[in-house]
Amino acid sequence: xxxxxxxxxxxxxxxxxxxxxxxxxxxxxxxxxxxxxxxxxxxxxxxxxxxxxxxxxxxxxxxxxxxxxxxxxxxxxxxxxxxxxxxxxxxxxxxxxxxxxxxxxxxxxxxxxxxxxxxxxxxxxxxxxxxxxxxxxxxxxxxxxxxxxxxxxxxxxxxxxxxxxxxxxxxxxxxxxxxxxxxxxxxxxxxxxxxxxxxxxxxxxxxxxxxxxxxxxxxxxxxxxxxxxxxxxxxxxxxxxxxxxxxxxxxxxxxxxxxxxxxxxxxxxxxxxxxxxxxxxxxxxxxxxxxxxxxxxxxxxxxxx
Numbered sequence: 199x200x201x202x203x204x205x206x207x208x209x210x211x212x213x214x215x216x217x218x219x220x221x222x223x224x225x226x227x228x229x230x231x232x233x234x235x236x237x238x239x240x241x242x243x244x245x246x247x248x249x250x251x252x253x254x255x256x257x258x259x260x261x262x263x264x265x266x267x268x269x270x271x272x273x274x275x276x277x278x279x280x281x282x283x284x285x286x287x288x289x290x291x292x293x294x295x296x297x298x299x300x301x302x303x304x305x306x307x308x309x310x311x312x313x314x315x316x317x318x319x320x321x322x323x324x325x326x327x328x329x330x331x332x333x334x335x336x337x338x339x340x341x342x343x344x345x346x347x348x349x350x351x352x353x354x355x356x357x358x359x360x361x362x363x364x365x366x367x368x369x370x371x372x373x374x375x376x377x378x379x380x381x382x383x384x385x386x387x388x389x390x391x392x393x394x395x396x397x398x399x400x401x402x403x404x405x406x407x408x409x410x411x412x413x414x415x416x417x418x419x420x421x422x423x424x425x426x427x428x429x430x431x432x433x434x435x436x437x438x439x440x441x442x443x444x445x446x447x448x449x450x451x452x453x454x455x456x457x458x459x460x461x462x463x464x465x466x467x468x469x470x471x472x473x474x475x476x477x478x479x480x481x482x483x484x485x486x487x488x489x490x491x492x493x494x495x496x497x498x499x500x501x502x503x
Contacts, residue, residue, distance in 0.1 A: 212333060213248040216299065217241035219337055221276045223295035223344060228288045230277055240276030244268070269293070281444070283384070299340050306339065307332030364395070364492060365469070366477060368405045368458035375401050377492035378485070385495060387455055387476040389439050393495035394455060394476045398484050401491040402477060407434055410454065410479075419481055422452040441478045453478040463498065472498055 218241035225232040247268050273289050280288060310331050360379040365372055375397060385394035399414045406414075409428040413420035422440045429435040434456075441455035455478045462469045475498055484491055 210245045210249060212330070214241050214245040215333065215337070216303070217244035217272070219340060220244075220292065220295045220299055221272075223299065223340065224273070224288060224291040225277070226344060227291040227295060228284075230280065230284065230288055232277055236276050240272045243275055244272045247272075269296075283382075299336060302339050303332050303336035306335035310335065361490060362494065363464040364494070365462040365464065366395075366397070366402065366405065366458050367460050367462070368456075371405050373401055373404055375492045376490045377494040378490040379496060379499075380493040381496055383493045383495045384497070385441060385443055385478065387439060387441060387457075390457070390474070390476065392457070392474045392476045393497040394441055394478045395461065395495060395498070396453070396478045396480050396484065396493040398491045399479050399481050400483075402479055405458065406456075406479070407432075410438070414479070414481055420454065422454050425454050439476070441476065443478075453480060455479070461498075463494075 218237060221232070221237045221240050224230075225237065269292060270289065273285070273292050277288050278285065362377055362379065364375040364377045366375060377395065380396075383394070383396065385396070386392065387394055403411060403414075407429070409432075410425055413425045413428070426435075426438055426440065429438060438454065438456045441453045443451045443453055455476045457476055459473070461472045461475045461477075463472065464470075484493060
């Protein structure tokens with residue numbers, strides 16, 4: 199059997215470069231700001247883990263559970279502190295970029311090398327001889343793809359895929375709203391457990407009673423408990439509730455929520471009716487450009503069947 203010399207310093211350096219690119223890609227994909235120093239620290243930790251290949255008992259160190267634990271630690275070093283949901287999204291992006299970049303590098307290695315690698319020794323030889331050219335070519339392709347996708351996102355190429363029209367009906371009236379499917383919106387009404395649609399006050403205003411509108415017309419953020427108290431024993435009071443939300447730097451926010459008669463989601467030339475939905479009223483503009491006035495909870499799509 200042919201023998202190949204493996205240099206520990208090259209293994210460490212190669213994995214350092216790859217891990218840095220993976221963490222950089224995960225940060226861009228998940229839109230999480232990260233300092234280069236933190237990314238470098240995470241990449242260095244990952245590179246040290248790659249040296250476990252030379253340790254006794256490497257079968258345990260490269261087990262599935264150990265790999266998962268190490269990826270969680272690496273991601274934490276690079277990006278924590280983050281809310282749990284955001285961290286899981288970042289971890290998912292870490293795996294996605296890992297598989298994408300790994301596939302690119304191996305693809306470039308076998309594209310560059312001449313001849314065939316029909317056996318394990320042949321594959322091992324190809325990787326050993328063409329690792330650095332494949333790494334450089336793979337990183338270049340990964341960078342170009344990332345820049346291309348970022349440019350497409352900036353131009354709004356994918357935007358229409360996440361946009362849809364809503365018709366919200368309540369008390370004999372209706373409003374039409376352009377909504378954005380927000381994967382980060384997982385708000386649920388605490389009373390009914392129904393998914394929440396966040397809608398600008400200016401759009402939903404015609405469906406609100408005068409008592410509620412008075413608080414929003416005053417300017418600034420309305421006091422949710424005062425809004426609910428103003429409804430007293432009216433027949434509409436049972437439709438309104440306080441919807442808690444969490445955003446960056448704020449963990450105890452409240453929005454005024456109400457249950458409309460129905461919401462119709464228009465997509466693919468058809469309208470899907472939903473009756474178990476709650477509308478949370480937001481006192482500011484959701485999109486300064488005015489291209490959408492609502493944030494749609496993805497769970498609502500499951501209710502359409």
